Amino acid sequence: MSAAEETLVVVKPDGVRRGLVGEIIGRFEKKGFVVRELRMQTFSKAQAEKFYSVHSGKPFFGELVAFISSGPVVGAVLSGRDAVATVRRMVGATKSWEAAAGTIRGDFGLGYTDNIIHASDSAESFAHERAAFFGNPGG
Numbered sequence: 001m002s003a004a005e006e007t008l009v010v011v012k013p014d015g016v017r018r019g020l021v022g023e024i025i026g027r028f029e030k031k032g033f034v035v036r037e038l039r040m041q042t043f044s045k046a047q048a049e050k051f052y053s054v055h056s057g058k059p060f061f062g063e064l065v066a067f068i069s070s071g072p073v074v075g076a077v078l079s080g081r082d083a084v085a086t087v088r089r090m091v092g093a094t095k096s097w098e099a100a101a102g103t104i105r106g107d108f109g110l111g112y113t114d115n116i117i118h119a120s121d122s123a124e125s126f127a128h129e130r131a132a133f134f135g136n137p138g139g
Helices: 013-017 021-031 045-051 061-068 083-091 104-108 123-134
Strands: 004-011 034-041 073-081 117-119
Touching (some): 004 021, 004 083, 013 021, 021 034, 021 083, 021 104, 045 123, 073 083
Antiparallel strands (some): 004 073, 034 073
């Protein structure tokens, strides 16, 4: 077992519009994760491009940027044991129709881009995404 680590989840505009923020954050809290930071905001196009910069140049980049900046999102830094891997399992497959029942996307997702939630896929991604969402720690 690894030590406690942090990860980022972002409830996307479809999840916020559907009133699922409490349900989704509650699942992580029930699992034992601690919410360290929480913020609702609407991404600017520039902020969305920075957040998803790892996908820059890919055919779906424009769609990702447009969707994540289409309305308010809620970001949360979660802390707990094996946070990145455990949260990713709880979130489910990116394509909602492939996500297992019982996962967040399997239970609530409707599509590929409109899949309710984003979760960091590594410690490196978390550092980049946290800075893009919340700004630099302490800064």
